[in-house]
Amino acid sequence: MEPIIRTENLDLYYEQFHALKSVNLDIPEKAATAFIGPSGCGKSTLLRTLNRMNDQIAGTRIEGLVSLGGADIYDKNMEVESLRKRVGMVFQQPNPFPKSIYENVAYGPRLQGIKKKSELDEIVEESLKQAALWDEVKDFQKRSALGLSGGQQQRLCIARALAVKPDVLLMDESTSALDPISTAKIEELIRQIKNRYTIVMVTHNMHQAARVSDKTVFFLNGEVIEAAETKTLFSTPEDSRTEDYISGRFG
Amino acid sequence: MARRTDFDEGLNQLRELLIRMGTHVDGALKEAVESLKNSDLAKAEEVNRRDAELNAMEEEILELGSQLIITQQPVAKDLRRIIVAFKISSDLERMGDLARDIARVTIRMDGQPLVKPLIDIPHMASIASTMISESIRSYMDENTDLAYKMAKDDDEVDELYSAMLRELYTLLLDKPESAPQMMLLQMVGRYIERIADHATNIGENVVFLVTGRRPDLNS
Ligand SMILES: Nc1ncnc2c1ncn2[C@@H]1O[C@H](COP(=O)(O)OP(=O)(O)OP(=O)(O)O)[C@@H](O)[C@H]1O
Ligand SMILES: [Mg+2]
Numbered sequence: 232m233e234p235i236i237r238t239e240n241l242d243l244y245y246e247q248f249h250a251l252k253s254v255n256l257d258i259p260e261k262a263a264t265a266f267i268g269p270s271g272c273g274k275s276t277l278l279r280t281l282n283r284m285n286d287q288i289a290g291t292r293i294e295g296l297v298s299l300g301g302a303d304i305y306d307k308n309m310e311v312e313s314l315r316k317r318v319g320m321v322f323q324q325p326n327p328f329p330k331s332i333y334e335n336v337a338y339g340p341r342l343q344g345i346k347k348k349s350e351l352d353e354i355v356e357e358s359l360k361q362a363a364l365w366d367e368v369k370d371f372q373k374r375s376a377l378g379l380s381g382g383q384q385q386r387l388c389i390a391r392a393l394a395v396k397p398d399v400l401l402m403d404e405s406t407s408a409l410d411p412i413s414t415a416k417i418e419e420l421i422r423q424i425k426n427r428y429t430i431v432m433v434t435h436n437m438h439q440a441a442r443v444s445d446k447t448v449f450f451l452n453g454e455v456i457e458a459a460e461t462k463t464l465f466s467t468p469e470d471s472r473t474e475d476y477i478s479g480r481f482g
Numbered sequence: 483m484a485r486r487t488d489f490d491e492g493l494n495q496l497r498e499l500l501i502r503m504g505t506h507v508d509g510a511l512k513e514a515v516e517s518l519k520n521s522d523l524a525k526a527e528e529v530n531r532r533d534a535e536l537n538a539m540e541e542e543i544l545e546l547g548s549q550l551i552i553t554q555q556p557v558a559k560d561l562r563r564i565i566v567a568f569k570i571s572s573d574l575e576r577m578g579d580l581a582r583d584i585a586r587v588t589i590r591m592d593g594q595p596l597v598k599p600l601i602d603i604p605h606m607a608s609i610a611s612t613m614i615s616e617s618i619r620s621y622m623d624e625n626t627d628l629a630y631k632m633a634k635d636d637d638e639v640d641e642l643y644s645a646m647l648r649e650l651y652t653l654l655l656d657k658p659e660s661a662p663q664m665m666l667l668q669m670v671g672r673y674i675e676r677i678a679d680h681a682t683n684i685g686e687n688v689v690f691l692v693t694g695r696r697p698d699l700n701s
Contacts, residue, residue: 437557438555438557441557465557465558466557466558466561466562466694467558467693467694467695468558474558474559477557477558478486478556478557478558478559478560479486479489479554480486
C-alpha cells in the first residue's frame with residue numbers, strides 16, 4: 232500500500248506541552264487507517280495536523296514534516312483552503328448546517344463554483360449514495376437537515392465531505408455519539424468507500440478499528456508505539472504496551 | 483481503564499477446569515492400564531463409566547469460554563487463551579475416550595490370562611501420563627519449551643509402539659493360537675500412541691497461544 236500521507240519526525244507543542252513526539256508515520260492510500268490509544272494520547276491532535284486544523288489553535292508549534300502526495304503541507308506556498316478540500320473531516324458530533332439536506336451536500340461544490348443545477352443534482356445524489364443515505368432521503372431533499380436522526384445527520388456530514396471529492400477523509404470518533412445500528416451503517420459505508428478514498432479514523436472502539444481498518448496505529452503519550460496491519464496488531468502485537476491496551480489491561 | 487478482573491477470573495476458572503480434565507484423563511489412563519495388567523474387570527468398568535464426566539467438563543469449558551468471548555470481547559493473546567482452551571478440552575476429551583477404549587479391551591478379555599507380562603504398554607503409558615500433565619502445565623505457564631519437549635516424548639512413544647508391534651509379530655509366529663489377544667494388545671498400544679499425539683497437539687496449541695503461529699510438532 233502506497234503512503235499518501237507521511238509524517239517525519241513530527242513534533243507538536245501546545246505552548247509548553249509536548250503533545251506529539253517525533254511521529255513517523257505512513258498513511259496508505261485508498262485504505263482505512265485507525266488511530267487508537269488512551270484519552271489524551273494525541274490522536275485528535277495528529278488528525279488535525281493532517282489538514283492544518285491546528286493552525287487555528289493559538290500557541291501551537293509544529294516541527295518536522297507532514298506531506299500529502301509528496302508535498303509539504305506546512306510549506307508557505309500551500310493553500311490551506313485547497314488542502315482542506317483535499318483532506319476533509321467528519322467530527323464526533325454531527326454538525327449539519329441549518330439548511331436543507333440538498334443544500335448541505337451542494338454547499339461545497341457551489342463554493343467551488345459549480346452552478347449548473349443538473350451537475351449539482353448529480354453530485355448530491357452520488358454523494359448521498361456513497362454515504363448510504365440516498366434511499367432514506369431521496370424524496371425529501373428539501374427538508375431541513377436538522378430533522379434527521381443523529382445517525383442520518385452523521386451520514387449527511389459524510390456525504391457533505393465527499394461532495395467536494397477529497398482524497399482523504401479524517402473521522403474523529405465519528406460514530407461515538409451514535410446507536411449501534413447507525414454505527415454499523417457508517418462502518419459499512421467506510422468499508423464501501425475505502426478503496427476510493429483514504430480514510431483516517433480515530434476511534435475508542437477497538438473492535439471498530441479491527442472491523443473496518445486496514446492499518447492500525449497505537450499511540451501513547453504523544454508517541455506512536457506500534458503501527459501495523461490491523462490483523463497483525465490485534466492478533467500478535469509486537470509491543471507489550473499495545474497488547475496491554477488492546478486487551479483492556481491498561482493503567 | 484479498569485483492569486480485566488472479570489476476564490482474569492473467568493480465565494482462572496477455565497484453567498481450573500482444564501486441570502480437572504487433565505487429572506481425570508491421567509487417572510483414567512493409569513487405571514485402564516492397571517485393569518489390563520491385573521485383569522481387573524471392576525476397575526475397567528469404573529473407567530468406562532466415568533468417561534461421561536469428562537464430556538460434561540468439556541461442555542462446561544465451551545460454555546464458560548463462549549460467555550467470556552461474548553461479554554469480554556477478548557483480542558490477541560486473551561482470545562487465543564480461550565480458543566486454545568477449547569482445543570485442549572477437545573483433545574483431552576478424545577484422550578479420555580481412548581483411555582476408556584483401553585478399559586473396554588480389559589472388559590473384552592474377560593479375565594483370560596495374559597500370554598506374556600505387559601512391559602511396553604505400561605512403559606508407553608507412563609510416558610503418555612507424563613505428557614498429559616506436561617501438556618496442562620505448558621498451558622498454565624504458557625511454556626513453549628515444555629511443548630517442544632513433549633514432541634520429543636511423543637517420538638519416544640512412537641518408537642516404543644513400533645518395537646511393540648515387531649515383538650507381537652514375532653510372538654504371533656510362535657503362538658498363533660493367541661492371535662486374538664495380541665490383536666487386542668496391539669490396539670491398546672495404538673490407543674496410547676494416539677493419546678501421546680493428542681498431548682503433542684496441546685503443545686502445538688500452546689506454541690500458537692504464545693506466538694500466534696502454529697507449528698507442526700506432530701510430524
Ligand atoms: N488546544 C489545546 N491546548 C492545550 N493542550 C491541548 C489542546 N488540545 C489538546 N491538548 C492536550 O494535548 C494532549 C492530546 O490531546 P488530544 O485531544 O490529541 O488527545 P486524544 O488522543 O484525541 O484524546 P481523546 O481520546 O480524549 O479524544 C492532551 O493532553 C490534551 O490535554
Ligand atoms: Mg480526541
